[in-house]
Amino acid sequence: MGVWADARGETQVEFYHCGGELCGRIVQLSQPTDANGKPRQDLHNPDPRRRSQPWLGLVVLQHLQYNAAEKRWDNGAIYDPENGRTYSCYVRQLSPDLLEVKGYIGFAFVGRAHVWKRVR
Incomplete structure (x- = not known):
């Protein structure tokens, strides 16, 4: 649980329990507005009805289930609002203040892992 900053320090995501799963939503952005001064919107969402939703509050991690083994x-699943794509993902706590967040297509050994830092 808690709030974690992405690897670039641009986005903060709050992890929370959603049912028996773990989810995460954007709670802070280093650049919350676009070039016109309007709140950033989910412009690349594959669902046209959702393209006007703001990035703040957007659920970007969902359906995570704890794997004890x-x-x-x-x-x-992790959603990237910069390109509108959703990837499979896992999250592993490396230390009390570091998370490994890995998004991938197909197999977990192929993909990109990033280390996120605890904010609070």
């Missing part, structure tokens, strides 16, 4: 939250 792997000691990680697994079988989840």
